[in-house]
Amino acid sequence: MEAILERSYTLKQSLTDFVLEAEGELAEALETYAAKQLRRNSGDNYQAEMTIDTFITEGRVADKSPIDLFIQAHPELPESDKTLIKSWHRTVIGLFAVTKILPDGFELMNWLTAKQYIVKPNNPKIIKDLSRCKEGEIILTSIIPITDNYSTFSAPCTLMGKLGKPKLAIAIGNFKENYKKHLYSDAPDLLEQAWESVTQYHEQFVDFFGSDEITLPGYQLNKKIAELQEITAQKRLESAGIDTKKSFSELAQEAGVEESEINAIAKEIGSDSQTISQMLSNKNSSSKMVTPKIDLPVEIKKAEQVTALSHPRWGYMFLPNYSKIKDILEAENWQNVEGSEKFIRQNLEDKSMNAFVWHRLAEQYPESLEKILQSVLQRPDFHLQNDIDALLQEFNKNIEPELPDIASVPVHLHNLFQDAVVEVNKSKPKSKGQKQVTKGFQRG
Numbered sequence: 001m002e003a004i005l006e007r008s009y010t011l012k013q014s015l016t017d018f019v020l021e022a023e024g025e026l027a028e029a030l031e032t033y034a035a036k037q038l039r040r041n042s043g044d045n046y047q048a049e050m051t052i053d054t055f056i057t058e059g060r061v062a063d064k065s066p067i068d069l070f071i072q073a074h075p076e077l078p079e080s081d082k083t084l085i086k087s088w089h090r091t092v093i094g095l096f097a098v099t100k101i102l103p104d105g106f107e108l109m110n111w112l113t114a115k116q117y118i119v120k121p122n123n124p125k126i127i128k129d130l131s132r133c134k135e136g137e138i139i140l141t142s143i144i145p146i147t148d149n150y151s152t153f154s155a156p157c158t159l160m161g162k163l164g165k166p167k168l169a170i171a172i173g174n175f176k177e178n179y180k181k182h183l184y185s186d187a188p189d190l191l192e193q194a195w196e197s198v199t200q201y202h203e204q205f206v207d208f209f210g211s212d213e214i215t216l217p218g219y220q221l222n223k224k225i226a227e228l229q230e231i232t233a234q235k236r237l238e239s240a241g242i243d244t245k246k247s248f249s250e251l252a253q254e255a256g257v258e259e260s261e262i263n264a265i266a267k268e269i270g271s272d273s274q275t276i277s278q279m280l281s282n283k284n285s286s287s288k289m290v291t292p293k294i295d296l297p298v299e300i301k302k303a304e305q306v307t308a309l310s311h312p313r314w315g316y317m318f319l320p321n322y323s324k325i326k327d328i329l330e331a332e333n334w335q336n337v338e339g340s341e342k343f344i345r346q347n348l349e350d351k352s353m354n355a356f357v358w359h360r361l362a363e364q365y366p367e368s369l370e371k372i373l374q375s376v377l378q379r380p381d382f383h384l385q386n387d388i389d390a391l392l393q394e395f396n397k398n399i400e401p402e403l404p405d406i407a408s409v410p411v412h413l414h415n416l417f418q419d420a421v422v423e424v425n426k427s428k429p430k431s432k433g434q435k436q437v438t439k440g441f442q443r444g
Contacts, residue, residue, distance in 0.1 A: 002120075004084070008146055009122040011085055012154065015056060018070050025061045026069060033059050036393075046156055050093075053142055053155040057091045058181075065089065084146070091154055092117075093142040093182040095175050098135050105150065106130070108139070111172060113187040114412050118150040119143050126153050136162045138171065169420035172413065180402045190410055193289045197408035198315050201291075204232055205310035212310045215323055218303035222296050225308075229294065236291070289408035314356040315404025321347055322357070329365040334372055344376050348395045355389075355397045362388055 019030060030052075037051045056066045064072075067089060071082050092110065096117075100107035105120035121127045133139070140158040143151040163171060176183060184191040206212055208228045216224065300306055300318050307322035325347060328340045335341070347353045362369055362384055370384040373391070382391070389399050 004146055005120060005122040005152060007081070008084060008144075008152055011081060012088075012122075012144075015067070015070050015085065016052060018073065019052065019056060019059075019066050026066065029059050029061050030055055046158055050142070050155050053091070054093065057089050088144045088154070090186075091142050091144050092151075092186045093155075093179055094140075094186070095160075095171055096139045096141065096143075098133055098137050098139065101133070101135060106133070108143075110186060111138070111168070112175070112182075112413070113184055113190060113410065115186050117143060120146070120150055120152055122146075122152040126157065129157055129159070133159065134162075138163050138168065140171075140175070164423070165416060165420040166424050169417050172416070183403060184410075187410075190288060191403075194403055194407040194409070195313075197289065197291060198404055198406060199312040201315065201406050202310045202312040204228060205308075205316070209308075213307060215305055215307040218296070218301045218306045218320070221306050221308055221318070222301045225294055225296065232291070288410055290411050290414035291408045292406065292414070294406060309357065309360070311356055311401075313401040314354065315401075315406045317352060317354065317357060319352060319357065321350070321353070325361065326365075329361065329368045329372070334368065335375075340372075341376050344372060348391075351396075353397075354401075355392045355399050356401070358388065358392055358397070 019026065022030070033055045034048075034051050037047070037054075059066050061069060067085055071077065071085060077085075092115075094110040094112050096108040096110055096119075098106050099109050099116070102118070102120075105118060108117045108119050109115070110117070121130060130139075138160040140160060141153055142155040144154040145151050160171060184194065202212070205228065208231065209224075214221070214224075294316070296318060300320060303320035305320065305323050307319045309317040309319065309322075311317075321343070324343065328334050328337050328344065331337050331340075366384055370382065373384070374380055374382045377391075393399060
């Protein structure tokens with residue numbers, strides 16, 4: 001094993017011990033960080049170790065990371081060690097496919113971004129854990145740079161074996177849920193494009209509905225969202241230089257797509273012009289990202305009233321309870337509204353009622369919301385302006401937006417999810433009139 005690899009293991013152990021043995025502000029920061037992670041993820045041993053690993057690079061005490069504090073506490077370290085440790089701010093957490101077994105390591109591909117890495121183990125435990133690993137298998141782990149040419153494993157490895165496309169799609173969906181901040185951590189260009197797509201979606205929503213808020217019966221809202229997506233698809237075709245007056249067959253021929261390929265898509269998912277046009281426009285575009293289709297959940301489609309909100313960072317929110325909450329806030333005596341106290345508490349716990357929604361209500365109904373929360377929570381000293389964020393965090397709500405589900409995704413991920421749904425549909429017996437599952441990395 002190369003000397004720098006051995007040194008990296010020693011330094012990482014010292015850094016981890018430094019964090020675990022810390023007192024004061026660093027210990028408090030770790031406790032707060034770990035509690036937040038525990039609320040979001042399972043509390044198994046792997047997750048506990050991963051939490052420590054991510055805290056080392058993500059955690060903050062004032063404006064310093066644990067890495068900064070470790071270097072500050074060890075001025076005797078040579079510059080080479082300090083440079084190596086500082087590079088670990090570029091930790092990459094991902095689902096890695098083993099593309100090649102090397103004599104001293106592996107070639108891995110991060111499935112989230114398609115980035116390639118050479119990764120060499122730096123300790124006996126990892127070497128043993130990965131001794132039976134084969135090409136094509138999937139590993140959930142994090143890696144840190146060692147040199148400009150290769151990395152090493154930073155956290156324990158979860159071996160997931162070889163996964164077919166449906167199971168791999170599920171694994172990526174789980175990763176997206178548990179590690180949303182790390183979706184494109186090694187591809188800032190993809191992350192930037194994803195965020196830009198959210199802003200574009202918001203602008204399209206406002207242009208279409210004339211407002212960032214609309215309330216409709218669920219089935220009508222579903223139709224309107226479908227119309228919005230059709231218009232968006234047409235604009236995408238036009239921006240890609242495609243003549244929308246031509247037939248799909250003509251467009252396919254011009255784009256170099258086999259007509260049989262379009263027929264296969266139409267057979268599996270129906271004649272969805274948005275999906276097909278997106279495929280054609282991708283052929284005429286250098287974009288690395290694909291806009292997912294929004295398919296409203298069944299309970300939203302069936303709801304009597306649904307309020308759709310749009311925000312350039314938080315994305316789209318579809319809320320069947322929003323109108324009732326506003327009725328409670330607007331009532332002369334909210335306690336006369338049947339079940340109001342239970343309803344407010346339920347919506348504090350509802351994931352779809354995110355921090356943006358509560359801040360919006362706080363701006364529109366500051367006095368009534370403050371009084372209601374004081375009563376429901378039995379906290380007479382609660383002050384909306386000062387305490388709202390702490391309350392939302394108490395109910396496991398992020399104060400800052402994470403990348404929404406409507407954000408564009410890399411083409412290779414979109415294609416994987418399309419293929420996965422096709423495989424699932426083929427394996428299911430189809431009853432007459434059964435609606436096909438829509439392909440894509442989508443909101444559902």
